[in-house]
Amino acid sequence: MLKVLILSLLIISCLAQAESIDNNENKQLTMCVSHYPPYQVISSNQNPMGENIAVTRYFFEKLGFTIRFTENNTFWRCLAMLEAGKVDLMSGLLDAPERRKFAHLFAYGSLNEKLFYVNNRKLKNISTFSDLKGLKVAVLRDIKQFKQFDNAPDDYLEKVYVSDLDAAIRVLVAGKVDVFISTDFLYLDKIKNINDEVHRIEEVVVKLDHASLLFTGLSKKSKVAHLEPKFAELSKAMYESGEFKKIINEFKLQYPEYYR
Known part of the structure; x- marks a missing residue:
């Protein structure tokens, strides 16, 4: 019960800060994606899906943002776009000092x-x-x-x-x-x-x-990069409470074909 209350308070706090962004500013964030089942599944006849996409969308939509996705890119192109600030988000990252130079990393799972x-x-x-x-x-x-x-x-x-x-x-x-x-x-x-x-x-x-932790990366050049402290606080609480794990497990149950 206490964990639920803490998460609720954190969400309210993050929403309040998100509202501090210029009201005329688009609340849409762009996520770079690569086809890599079961973490990211990109096909022409459906919206992008996968473990990484499910938790990233869940986290940011919970905070009042919408997510749009790029077309299928290589992993390296996504990293370059994240570094340049051409996209806001990339998921499925492992930790590395060179990545922390241009992105804030939020843990959501483990490999x-x-x-x-x-x-x-x-x-x-x-x-x-x-x-x-x-x-x-x-x-x-x-x-x-x-x-x-x-x-x-x-x-x-x-x-x-x-x-x-x-x-x-x-x-x-x-x-x-x-x-x-x-x-x-x-x-x-x-x-x-x-x-x-x-x-x-x-x-x-x-x-x-x-196990190695898996992260969602937020470009330090993103329009919402200044919200990183609150994002980090909330993602830490959600990871430790098992909320992210629940979203991943729900995806596995819904799409068993990606796990054989």
Whole structure:
């Protein structure tokens, strides 16, 4: 009961500050999106959806703002647009000092599992980060994975950076890497329908020893950046109370097809 009262008071306070913005100013915020199921699902026949989108829309609409979405962009373009202030929001970010230079980060969830793609049956038993020792691992350039991997010493494993998911699959099929790390739960099924060589690749779902927090980023050049203290206070309370987790669980129940 006390948590509910605290959340209510925080919302009232945030709404009051939001009203301090010029009444003639549009209350619409722009969120940059990338197709990356189940976190962000972008298709031509429906509005953007996904875990990240559900919690971001829920949070800001609760505060009186509406959200419009960009067309499907690459992750890197979204980061650049956030830094330049061309969009207000981006979600699904892991923490990094360079990102805090241009964005305020609000935690809403945690990443507790990753997909490891392997092209060697001997590697099917990978279950923890330590199993990657000595292997060549493909990852998308400039995308954070999880703390242990991102901070691994150079001599622990060899990181092979690729530009996109297609390139990662190509080097894996060719045997140039041992493992590819991703979070797209539907990607392999899609490409198996068009590429016979990919049928040798198998997925291994790995539970992470130490979960990494997931954040929504608010550009420091956004028209609402000055509301960051109140946004941060409210998002912290909602994360700790499990309110964000409830929204994510509701999305999972409504769209089980994105989780197999």
